[in-house]
Amino acid sequence: MEIRHARHYEEIERFNTTELRENFLIESLFEDGKVNMLYSHEDRMVVGGACPTDSPLVLEDADTLKTEYFLERRELGIINVGGRGTVIADGKEFELDTKDCLYVAKGTKEVQFINGEGGNQARFYFLSSLAHAVLETTKLSIEDATPVQLGSEEESNKRTIYQYIHADGVQSCQLMMGMTLLEGNSRWNTMPAHIHDRRMEVYFYFDMEEQTRTFHFMGKPDETRHLVVKNEQAVISPSWSIHSGIGTGRYSFIWGMAGENYTFTDMEFVPMDQLR
Ligand SMILES: O=C[C@H](O)[C@@H](O)CC(=O)C(=O)O
Numbered sequence: 001m002e003i004r005h006a007r008h009y010e011e012i013e014r015f016n017t018t019e020l021r022e023n024f025l026i027e028s029l030f031e032d033g034k035v036n037m038l039y040s041h042e043d044r045m046v047v048g049g050a051c052p053t054d055s056p057l058v059l060e061d062a063d064t065l066k067t068e069y070f071l072e073r074r075e076l077g078i079i080n081v082g083g084r085g086t087v088i089a090d091g092k093e094f095e096l097d098t099k100d101c102l103y104v105a106k107g108t109k110e111v112q113f114i115n116g117e118g119g120n121q122a123r124f125y126f127l128s129s130l131a132h133a134v135l136e137t138t139k140l141s142i143e144d145a146t147p148v149q150l151g152s153e154e155e156s157n158k159r160t161i162y163q164y165i166h167a168d169g170v171q172s173c174q175l176m177m178g179m180t181l182l183e184g185n186s187r188w189n190t191m192p193a194h195i196h197d198r199r200m201e202v203y204f205y206f207d208m209e210e211q212t213r214t215f216h217f218m219g220k221p222d223e224t225r226h227l228v229v230k231n232e233q234a235v236i237s238p239s240w241s242i243h244s245g246i247g248t249g250r251y252s253f254i255w256g257m258a259g260e261n262y263t264f265t266d267m268e269f270v271p272m273d274q275l276r
């Protein structure tokens with residue numbers, strides 16, 4: 001898998017567009033019949049996409065992780081952004097419909113991704129972070145996730161945040177994962193912006209038309225940059241960075257975090273007059 005090292009915020013003050021994209025944008029996760037993964041040194045998060053076709057796909061990369069099996073020292077969160085499919089964790093089958101989530105515990109020796117029959121192709125987006133304890137492998141469908149309403153139509157940021165893996169939901173060691181759906185013509189996410197110095201975050205944008213682009217804002221609050229993002233691309237957000245975006249059309253996104261503090265509300269809002 002591709003490896004990305006962590007970057008200091010002082011470096012990115014000098015980055016051009018290509019350097020910014022090479023370091024923080026993940027351009028292609030989904031490829032038919034493949035599992036694509038990227039290892040980020042930001043809290044050692046693995047970002048991946050599994051797109052099974054005729055045969056099952058297995059989660060593995062012993063060469064990179066240097067462990068006997070993938071989840072020997074890690075936990076995993078999966079959200080299906082395609083048609084129906086199945087994940088098998090050590091022989092136990094979990095059917096995942098669109099926007100359903102599965103947490104897979106540390107110690108699980110084999111994880112397989114299987115495409116559902118008929119309908120749209122299953123597309124499993126996943127994140128894996130380090131884990132210190134064996135918890136319970138748990139499925140959570142979108143209907144059972146905790147919805148949090150934020151924003152307003154007036155500010156073009158009316159959205160519902162579905163929290164799946166977090167302190168009051170599916171339990172994990174440090175991984176937090178959920179999904180944000182924008183309502184009507186709302187196009188802004190996470191504005192007012194925030195940072196959380198104790199956690200990194202990964203954004204995965206999806207449900208976008210081919211020509212739609214999201215302008216994702218990153219950087220220290222007083223030194224912002226942007227990335228132009230298209231459907232099914234992801235952004236790595238270091239703990240010093242804001243993460244916010246506006247779309248030229250409809251989009252949804254999956255956010256995931258890893259790091260020290262496990263409290264969703266451990267975030268500092270950035271006053272508007274600090275943004276540059
Ligand atoms: O730390 C939390 C994450 O950035 C997301 O939950 C934010 C988000 O989905 C939003 O405001 O739209």
Ligand SMILES: [Zn+2]
Pocket residue numbers: 194195196201243267
């Ligand atoms: Zn955040």
